[in-house]
Amino acid sequence: MPTLVMKFGGTSVANLDRIRRAAKRVGVEVAKGYDVIVIVSAMSGKTNELVGWVNETSPLFDAREYDAVVSSGENVTAGLMALTLQEMNIPARSWQGWQVPLLTNSAHSQARIEEIPTDNINAKFGEGMKVAVVAGFQGLTPEGRIATLGRGGSDTTAVAFAAAFDAERCDIYTDVDGVYTTDPRICAKAKKLDRIAFEEMLELASLGAKVLQTRSVELAMRYKVKLRVLSSFEEQSDEAGTLVCDEDEIMESNVVAGVAYSRDEVQMTARSVADRPGIAAIIFGTLSDAGVNVDMIVQDISEDGRTNMTFSLPVDQVSRAEKAMGAIKGTEINYDDLVTDTEVAKVSVVGIGMRSQSGVAAKMFKVLSDEGINIKVITTSEIKISVLVDRKYMELAVQALHDAFELDKAA
Structure with missing residues (x-):
């Protein structure tokens, strides 16, 4: 059978x-x-x-x-x-x-x-x-x-x-009855997707979408396991829910499949770090050894041999990061101050269509600019663009990006 x-x-x-x-x-x-x-x-x-x-x-x-x-x-x-x-x-x-x-x-x-x-x-x-x-x-x-x-x-x-x-x-x-273009609690226009590629689902899961655990999507992608996300509270048909599948099984992908967010983010900056080879390795090696999951990283242009090193991390790992950074200050590295901003959020757009279409980043930044939302940190991959913004603007950013990429028309 x-x-x-x-x-x-x-x-x-x-x-x-x-x-x-x-x-x-x-x-x-x-x-x-x-x-x-x-x-x-x-x-x-x-x-x-x-x-x-x-x-x-x-x-x-x-x-x-x-x-x-x-x-x-x-x-x-x-x-x-x-x-x-x-x-x-x-x-x-x-x-x-x-x-x-x-x-x-x-x-x-x-x-x-x-x-x-x-x-x-x-x-x-x-x-x-x-x-x-x-x-x-x-x-x-x-x-x-x-x-x-x-x-x-x-x-x-x-x-x-x-x-x-x-x-x-x-x-x-x-x-929930499937995977949506964004959180329906944030954006009333969010639409359920009939299909989504493994890579898109993996990015969305890692960036804050809580429909599926990240490791489960990694396994499904590795072994080509067809996943279907369904509601246990609604009547089902053979086409119900969202199918998470290989990219080849999707007839035509939208440039952007979804907008994800994470409000449990913190921005940390080591100010006036001595800029010399190996500094980044020391900082992020130390944080890794302490079990801190660093995500976005930005290093300012060096002036007079000093630079600022900014990175993001989960809010529940702040004390661990501060302790680790304090332990190496004055011994392995020198920096003036460690500044922590807990009032930030990460907003991301994800889509395999980004591989073949340019201008997604420019459009995203323009949309946020038009809404008066300042971008603190940016990170990108082949199918993802993430920005760190003030937490008070998170919902506005999600809604504006969802509208701009016309995700309410997603199939």
Whole structure:
């Protein structure tokens, strides 16, 4: 039988009624002749509750025990989903990560998937099981311990299973009915896309769009897994949702596919840094060693042997960055001051059409200029342009760019 992977996020399995609704969707696919692998998240809010208990019990916790606790939410959902399917006379069985086994490395709380052997689940399919309900977000380390894949890891679990079992498709059920040109809460004209290329989705996910976890899109692109993003709360047709697929499967791409934003950004500037070879390597090597994720970087023109080094980073990593920079001041590098601006946001336009059409950056900058929005930092890639602006102008920037690139007409 062909295999289909269906993933249900926390809001889709938030209570027993929603689990029953999700189970009915699984039943529809079983009736079509699929062997189905269902990946489930913990019920909405449960992982946060479990993390809170860990922090309250042991602020400097053992990561191995953290994983043992926080992975339990998915186990509960998997068991309830299997029971619900059995009540519908659908042969189903729940699977925890170690039972598959989903094999990971030893990086607890941020584990990477190494391998998913298919023998155990395929053997059960051969014996008549129609649905394997797998607890997402978790796996088994070489030491035999439970490891979790990081927040949002159930998306990655689903794509990895789709790749391992050569599934026809991986359907991600969530609380939105697809991928939009931008956040509909910010821009009322945002439009759902029927299809989007892997590369575009990867950029949007990394730039703030929270529909799919970045790692899941990376995996899908690497293994050519067709992803479909669907709402678990609406009636579905075969053409529902948004298909994330290879660029070749899209007839004609718009120059810009979407506008993304992130309000959790900080701009940090080391002022009057001694400008000599190796300074950038010292600064950003130090920040990397401290676990700081630097994004946008700008270095001013050197004057009298001194320069300013500006970069952006997530707001929750500011104290870590300040501590790391303070540790090297006066020893490995010299700078006058470290200035932090927490009132900034990142706004980005993304589209594979940028490869073949010039003028996108000029148009973007003109639109922002016309709205009186000053650009602090700029970074680009082949299919993306990002700018850092004052946070108070973020929504205005998103709306203006969405209008300027006529994304309300996107197909």
